[in-house]
Amino acid sequence: MTSKNLSLTLSPIGFFRCPAQYPYDVPRQGSLAPEAIGIIELNDELPCHLALKELDGFSHLWVIFWFHHNNSWRPLVCPPRHREQKVGVFASRSPYRPNPLGLSCVKLVSIDGNRIQVAGHDLLDGTPILDLKPYLPYADAVPDAIAGWTAAKPELRYAVVLTETAESHLAWLEANGLDCLRNFIHNHLESEPLNARRHRLENRTSDSASLAYRTWRADFTCDDEHRIVRVTAIRSAYTKDDLDNPTDRYGDKELHRRFVRQQ
Amino acid sequence: MTSKNLSLTLSPIGFFRCPAQYPYDVPRQGSLAPEAIGIIELNDELPCHLALKELDGFSHLWVIFWFHHNNSWRPLVCPPRHREQKVGVFASRSPYRPNPLGLSCVKLVSIDGNRIQVAGHDLLDGTPILDLKPYLPYADAVPDAIAGWTAAKPELRYAVVLTETAESHLAWLEANGLDCLRNFIHNHLESEPLNARRHRLENRTSDSASLAYRTWRADFTCDDEHRIVRVTAIRSAYTKDDLDNPTDRYGDKELHRRFVRQQ
Numbered sequence: 001m002t003s004k005n006l007s008l009t010l011s012p013i014g015f016f017r018c019p020a021q022y023p024y025d026v027p028r029q030g031s032l033a034p035e036a037i038g039i040i041e042l043n044d045e046l047p048c049h050l051a052l053k054e055l056d057g058f059s060h061l062w063v064i065f066w067f068h069h070n071n072s073w074r075p076l077v078c079p080p081r082h083r084e085q086k087v088g089v090f091a092s093r094s095p096y097r098p099n100p101l102g103l104s105c106v107k108l109v110s111i112d113g114n115r116i117q118v119a120g121h122d123l124l125d126g127t128p129i130l131d132l133k134p135y136l137p138y139a140d141a142v143p144d145a146i147a148g149w150t151a152a153k154p155e156l157r158y159a160v161v162l163t164e165t166a167e168s169h170l171a172w173l174e175a176n177g178l179d180c181l182r183n184f185i186h187n188h189l190e191s192e193p194l195n196a197r198r199h200r201l202e203n204r205t206s207d208s209a210s211l212a213y214r215t216w217r218a219d220f221t222c223d224d225e226h227r228i229v230r231v232t233a234i235r236s237a238y239t240k241d242d243l244d245n246p247t248d249r250y251g252d253k254e255l256h257r258r259f260v261r262q263q
Numbered sequence: 264m265t266s267k268n269l270s271l272t273l274s275p276i277g278f279f280r281c282p283a284q285y286p287y288d289v290p291r292q293g294s295l296a297p298e299a300i301g302i303i304e305l306n307d308e309l310p311c312h313l314a315l316k317e318l319d320g321f322s323h324l325w326v327i328f329w330f331h332h333n334n335s336w337r338p339l340v341c342p343p344r345h346r347e348q349k350v351g352v353f354a355s356r357s358p359y360r361p362n363p364l365g366l367s368c369v370k371l372v373s374i375d376g377n378r379i380q381v382a383g384h385d386l387l388d389g390t391p392i393l394d395l396k397p398y399l400p401y402a403d404a405v406p407d408a409i410a411g412w413t414a415a416k417p418e419l420r421y422a423v424v425l426t427e428t429a430e431s432h433l434a435w436l437e438a439n440g441l442d443c444l445r446n447f448i449h450n451h452l453e454s455e456p457l458n459a460r461r462h463r464l465e466n467r468t469s470d471s472a473s474l475a476y477r478t479w480r481a482d483f484t485c486d487d488e489h490r491i492v493r494v495t496a497i498r499s500a501y502t503k504d505d506l507d508n509p510t511d512r513y514g515d516k517e518l519h520r521r522f523v524r525q526q
Contacts, residue, residue: 006275010271010273046361050351058408059405064366087317091318097394099273099393134355134410137405138413141408
């Protein structure tokens with residue numbers, strides 16, 4: 001049997017539902033965002049009352065999913081921790097794989113019919129789910145496993161705090177439907193907040209920058225000695241002229257105008 | 264996007280090589296057979312020198328593979344630990360899944376070109392490999408995960424010892440090419456050695472039986488109080504008449520004749 005004459009065709013058993021829409025909305029591993037909640041919505045045609053029997057006794061499960069944004073692969077990849085040197089795709093969890101299969105361990109919160117609520121995930125809304133398996137600590141937990149290149153550079157975590165001003169901006173935006181920004185800020189600023197190789201930073205200096213999230217910007221300062229990132233304000237990336245112009249490519253100018261007016 | 268119009272086609276990135284030929288040759292989890300060695304042989308056409316770069320720094324890796332013996336699935340399955348009640352397929356690691364994807368954590372021994380030697384596996388020879396990922400302890404190790412129904416019935420492990428006679432039988436057979444029998448005996452007798460629901464037991468009494476392995480039999484006694492299984496002999500399942508008959512359905516009668524003669 002060779003690979004040349006062999007192929008396996010899979011169909012999703014369901015889809016993932018959560019607020020995260022874009023790859024940069026999610027942390028690089030679900031365990032870094034224990035508060036991120038999502039729903040695995042299994043297909044109606046599956047006999048879920050049978051197929052999920054006794055799954056609720058487990059605290060964690062494996063989700064095997066389809067990296068559906070990825071149509072190509074590369075033998076070398078640049079992992080998200082901004083390392084200088086590329087690593088092999090099989091030495092990474094990069095989505096650019098020969099077979100676009102993702103694997104995440106998530107916390108099981110509850111099961112209601114064909115809907116499974118999970119926490120601590122790194123999946124995007126709409127991700128096709130291919131399989132679920134119970135987490136078996138005696139087979140799956142290797143706490144003393146050697147972590148290769150990921151351990152080579154110990155990670156410094158920063159505390160991310162919001163000033164009163166930034167908090168009021170964020171609260172207003174959340175009340176008006178922009179519910180991904182808070183997670184995004186925490187995910188992106190708790191590690192290497194000022195790394196020069198990061199694409200989402202604007203106006204970077206030695207101790208401050210702005211983080212870009214779609215048409216919004218989070219201004220922050222960084223206290224490297226105490227490992228604290230202080231978010232000072234959220235602001236619109238549109239200029240006054242942009243807001244006066246009726247062309248609305250992202251369909252969000254009305255929200256920006258209201259945000260600017262209420263300040 | 265719904266599952267009805269969506270399918271993902273995968274091709275193996277390589278194949279597994281090991282002595283285990285049949286599902287009953289492997290333990291129900293690789294961690295139960297740390298000595299089981301196998302080779303992941305990646306396709307020649309893959310640029311392995313790039314795709315595997317830095318993988319050798321990890322002690323463990325995930326293998327996602329195709330349960331290629333399985334063409335159908337069932338919503339309820341009977342797990343190998345002989346439990347009285349069936350569980351949902353998604354609450355099990357059974358191969359009878361809607362998408363026949365297998366997941367195993369294995370120990371990485373060495374990498375040589377496109378060949379990766381691994382230990383502690385539960386894969387069969389010829390298994391198509393779909394993906395490899397590094398084991399990341401910070402994301403994958405949850406030692407205190409709650410193990411659902413698998414923890415409901417604490418497992419009693421038996422020590423499996425061979426008498427001098429059984430050891431000499433086994434050594435002769437191994438010297439003559441039958442190299443799976445020792446693992447098979449250990450895998451099958453260290454847990455529930457006399458369970459009445461097991462199909463591979465013959466001549467079962469309250470404290471002894473024979474374990475069937477293809478055309479061979481391992482006779483054993485069981486000391487339940489001290490949790491010791493004592494394998495007393497390996498013998499041919501052919502009768503003298505069978506051996507005199509030239510019909511040789513399994514192509515192994517010459518080995519059996521030599522085995523019987525040398526005793």
